[in-house]
Amino acid sequence: MTNFADLTTLRVGGPAAHLINATSEADILAATAERDLLVIGSGSNLLVSDDGYSGTVLKIATSGMKIESDACSGATVTLAAGEEWSSFVEYAVAHDFAGVETLAGIPGLVGAAPIQNIGAYGNEIAKSIARVRTFDRVTSTITTLAAAECAFGYRTSRFKAEPDRWIILEVTLQLRTGSESDPIKYQELADALGINIGDRAPLREVHDAVLDLRKSKGMVLDPGDRDTWSAGSFFMNPIVESVTSASLPEAAPKWQTSAGVKVSAAWLIEQTGFAKGDRLGGAGISGKHSLALINAENGSAVDLVALANRIRISVHEKFAIWLEPEVRLIGLALK
Ligand SMILES: Cc1cc2nc3c(=O)[nH]c(=O)nc-3n(C[C@H](O)[C@H](O)[C@H](O)COP(=O)(O)OP(=O)(O)OC[C@H]3O[C@@H](n4cnc5c(N)ncnc54)[C@H](O)[C@@H]3O)c2cc1C
Incomplete structure (x- = not known):
């Protein structure tokens, strides 16, 4: 039996009595009819009881990335919910896709990122989201929501407000192409880069400066720390x-x-x-x-x-x- 201590970054929590590891969209859809369904990613925003969870735990483990990119409209990137967020940020920086560089090092999977509209260093993922493809458990249909329909706010969204309704299948990001970051809005990061608020810097420098700041605060996962x-x-x-x-x-x-x-x-x-x-x-x-x-x-x-x-x-x-x-x-x- 798997315990939540092995499924979460806090490493506490009792048994996940019925655990499904969904590696395909078909696996996810097959599980949607289960009662008392708890959808999880990598457990980096969860605190689960020492008694565990008696319903079905659906662990998202899908993979895939589709990219459409041209010089005029930038890059449109569609990621499966099970992709790792920080690996994608690394990929974006390496390929000159701008807009997510200050969100480097945030643990978790892509499917969870819109739930609380992950944010750091003056940026939020909502700014880069074009649409979110979901399974709506109320209507039992696959539904795509445009960013404007997601009710994004500070650490919140429509998905967070209705936790038993939406299962996020894919997230599509709209990113600018270019090697310079978006203007830096956070003083501590601007200081680390040696620039002024509102200035831009190379994507790689911003990414690395954010990682260094995060590490100094214990905000990058490290099993030994x-x-x-x-x-x-x-x-x-x-x-x-x-x-x-x-x-x-x-x-x-x-x-x-x-x-x-x-x-x-x-x-x-x-x-x-x-x-x-x-x-x-x-x-x-x-x-x-x-x-x-x-x-x-x-x-x-x-x-x-x-x-x-x-x-x-x-x-x-x-x-x-x-x-x-x-x-x-x-x-x-x-x-
Ligand atoms: C060291 C550390 C630093 C962090 N720093 C930041 C930070 O800077 N900014 C920030 O915003 N957050 C931060 N977080 C919180 C966390 O990384 C994010 O909330 C992340 O998006 C959670 O992803 P996860 O895959 O681990 O989701 P989980 O913790 O597994 O789940 C989180 C929530 O999302 C739901 N969920 C997960 N996947 C899906 C899906 N596919 N469909 C529907 N619902 C789903 C779950 O039911 C749950 O409600 C940090 C966490 C840690 C441990």
Whole structure:
């Protein structure tokens, strides 16, 4: 029997009682009628109960890439859901396809990338998505959604809002061709590249600078580094109303967005007395990033939930803000 400890990057979780490894679209479609279906990719955004999951687990393992490219319209790339995201970014950079270079090193598979609209260093995958081909479990049809129909937002999408409805089969990206990156929007990355915000840099340099920054924060998977036994950022940066934002100390890192004021969750956590390297039971806070909760030493899902609850409650007591998980919890709930 396979355990979720072997299927997720947090390396916790009990048995996957009925596991299907879908290497073809036919395998996926054959599984769609199963009740209590949990679709997973590489488990880098999942925290599953120590009791496991009693329904059917559909692990996406399809492969394939189709490219149409010309000098006028750029590259249109269609990827199977089971392709590895960071390998594709490496391929794009090597072939002068621009637009995803700042998303280098994000773990996971292509099919999961639109679910929470993966993002990093001032960029999100939504910007490059043309369409998403899905199986709609409500209508039992294969349905292609244009990007405008996907309701993409900060770490969210229509797919995340309706987790039992959509199975992503393929993602089509529209990328610019050329060897220069998109304008850099993130100060830390601009500093690492020695350029100004709004400047461009060679794709390879941007890709490598992003990887270096990510490694320094434990945000690139490395089996030998316990600080990467995480699900990335455990909590989202909260988006708060202006009255709440005004009540925060001057020093609080925050950004105005169209949805409200986004506040740094890492800063909020540090202000409540938690620090990198802290431990609670077998769970901990990464020694490299205060937003990454890790399986520090024989950790369990119960340990991780206990630490997440302690952090959430402390932040709420001090700032009246509830941190919401970015990670999907299965068979578990936070207080
Ligand atoms: C070290 C580390 C760093 C990270 N850094 C970032 C970051 O910078 N930015 C960021 O946005 N995320 C980051 N993440 C989170 C994670 O990498 C992404 O959310 C990724 O897209 C998850 O991919 P996955 O294949 O592992 O999906 P899983 O964790 O297996 O699944 C995630 C969700 O997608 C659903 N799902 C998966 N595949 C499909 C499909 N084909 N159809 C329908 N639903 C599906 C699952 O049901 C689940 O709800 C990080 C994670 C780690 C461990």
